Amino acid sequence: MSDVAARAGVSAITVSRALRTPEKVTPELRAEIARAVDYLGYVPHAAARALASKRTDVIGVIIPSITNSVFADVMRGIYAEVDSTPFKIQLANTRYSPRMEENLLRVFLGQNPAGLVVTGIDQSETARALLEAAPCPVVQIMEIGDDPVDLMVGFSHHEAARATAEHLLKRGYRKLAFLGARMDPRSQRRFNGFREAASAAGAFSESRVVTSTSPSSVTLGAQLFAELIDRAPDVDAIFCNNDDVALGAMFEARRHNVSIPDQMGLCGFNDLEMMAVAEPPITSVRTFRYEMGRRAINMLVGALDEKADRTNAVVDLGFEIRARQSTNRSTIERHSLHP
Amino acid sequence: MSDVAARAGVSAITVSRALRTPEKVTPELRAEIARAVDYLGYVPHAAARALASKRTDVIGVIIPSITNSVFADVMRGIYAEVDSTPFKIQLANTRYSPRMEENLLRVFLGQNPAGLVVTGIDQSETARALLEAAPCPVVQIMEIGDDPVDLMVGFSHHEAARATAEHLLKRGYRKLAFLGARMDPRSQRRFNGFREAASAAGAFSESRVVTSTSPSSVTLGAQLFAELIDRAPDVDAIFCNNDDVALGAMFEARRHNVSIPDQMGLCGFNDLEMMAVAEPPITSVRTFRYEMGRRAINMLVGALDEKADRTNAVVDLGFEIRARQSTNRSTIERHSLHP
C-alpha cells in the first residue's frame, strides 16, 4: 500500500480511505490513486485489514449437510448475490449435529464475521445464546418461525404440506400416503402438516407412512414406494417428502405397472426443474430456494447499513403448488371410485 | 492469547507454539496450556495469524459455474476432505470467463492462500503464468493433460467419450447422435472423442449432432431430443453430453413413443445416482467427481508437507461405462437390423 501511496504522492492512510471510503477523498486524488493501484496491480491484504479494523468481509454460512441437494440451490443464490458485494462466503456443515453447530458458531464468531447465515430454527440453547449475542447480523433461512434471532427468510413447511394434502384431497384421492427420507426438523414439520390435513378428512393412516433416516435419493424413493405398496396396497396417492423420492417412486410405480395418476396420485416437494418435464409431469410444491439464498445475503448486507430500517426482518417467501398430470385423476376414474 | 498465557503461567509465544508446533513444547506445558485454552474458550484469531505468518489456512477453489451440478459433487468431496484439516475453502466462479479467472487468481494470490484448486487445463496465458509463479501448491481438476502446472487430478474426457461411442457400436447401433448442452472445453473434448470413434465406424453424421449453449437441464434434454428426431429421424442411438440431458431425452422419447433401447439406444455421462433406478435404467459413464474433490485437497495438503515426494503429481481417476438396459438392444432386433 505504501508503494501505491508513494506513486500517487500521498500518504498510506489516504490510499486506505480512497479504497474504503472514497467519498472522503477528493476526486482528483482518488483518480491518481486508482491509477497507481492499477499500475502496480495492488491487491489489499484482507488479513491486515481484518486485524486493524476488527471487521472481516466473511459471511459465515452454516448448513446441516452439503450432500443434501436442497442446499445446492440456496448456495447458488447466496453466491450469486454475494458476487456483487465485497463479501466472501465461508461455508461449514454441521452434519445435523447441534454440538457441531455450537463449535462452528464459536469459530466463526472468533473471526468477527460480517454476518452469519444459519439453517432453521432448531438451534440448541447455547447456539441460540451465541447467536443473540453476536455482534453482527444473523439470518435464519429455510423456514420461518415466531421467534427470530434477528433476520429470517423462508416459508412454513407445515402450511406447505397441509396445502399439498388438501390438493390431493380436492383431486379425489382418499387414501393418502407419506414417503419421507431423512426426517430432519423441517421434514418433520411437513409431515405434521400433512397428517393434520389428511386426518381432518379421514384420509390418514399410520400404515401408509414410510420413512427412512437415510439421506434422500431417487433410489431410496423407489425402495420406499416398494415397501409402501407391499404394506398398504390400498393407497391411492402419495405425498413425497421431496422430489428425489417422488422420482424414484414414479420409476418404481412403472415397474409395478401402477399407472400414475389414475391408479395412484403422486406429488413431490421442492419442484426441481425435472418435475415439469418428467413423463408424466409430476405435481410438486415449488419452494424458492435460490431466491432464499439471495434474500438472505441481501437482507444481511442491508442490515450492515447503519441507516437501514429493521422492518421486514422476517420474510415469508411462501410456496406454490404446481399441479401437474401426476395428481390429475381422470374424471371417469374419479367418479367410479367416489360416486 | 495473552490471557491464556497468563493462566498457564507461560509467555504468549509458548502458547503460540503449543498450538502451531506442539512438538516443540514439553508435554506438561502443553497440557497446562490446553487446559487454559479450554477454560477460557480461546479461539485463535485467523487474521492476526495470517498477518504475522504470511500464511493463511484458506484454499481457493475456482470453478466456472456453481449452477452446474457436476461441480456440486466435486465440492462435496472437497468439503468432506477439508473437514479433517485446519483449512478453509474459499469458492469463486468465473462464469466461464478467462478474464474473470485472472482477476480471481490475482485476488486469491494477494491473500497468500495455502493452496489453489482450478478447473481444467484451458487457462489463459496470463492465468497460467500466475499459477506457475504461485508460492503454493496448485491442483488442476476435472481433466488431465500433458502439461500440468503442478498437481492434477481428473480423467480423459476424450477417452471416456470414445469408449462410450465404441460401447454403442458394440451393441449394434450404427447411426449415432450427440446431444450436448453448454459446450465448454471438456464437453468439446468429449464430442471430439465421440466423433473420432463414430467416424471410424462410419456411424457419424453432422446432421445427428445437436448442441446448445444453454446450461444443461432435463428440460433442455427433452428439447434437444425433439429437435434431433425431427432433423434426423434415422438416428438409432444417442450419446448425451451428460445425464440431465439423457433423462430429458428419455422422457421425451416416451412422449414420442420411441422405445428405449430397441428403437433407440440412450447413454448419458456422469452416472448420477438416478440413472440406475430410472425405468429403463440408463447407461452412463461413471466419473469420480466426489473422489476428485477429495483427492484434490488430499494432494494439496500432502504437497504442503515439506518431506512429500512429488511423484504422482498427476492422478488419472479414469471412468467406467455402466452398461444398462437403455443401450441393451434385444438380440432379435439387432439381428433383423444388422443380419
Place this chain on the structure above:
DNA sequence: CCCAGCTAAGATAGCGCTAACAATGCAGGA
C-alpha cells in the same frame, strides 16, 4: 571439570492495515 551442542522457553520486533487524533487550508462571519 569445562565447554560444545543441543533443547526449551522468552524478548523483541513487525506483518499491512485502519482508528483516533492532529494538522492544515480555506470559506465566511464578526
Place this chain on the structure above:
DNA sequence: TCCTGCATTGTTAGCGCTATCTTAGCTGGG
C-alpha cells in the same frame, strides 16, 4: 483582521499473532 467551522490529508499507535534472535538449562565427550 481574526476566528470559527468544516473539509481534507497526515501522524501515530496498535490490532493479535509469529519469525527471529536470545537466553537458560542441561547433556555428554574429552
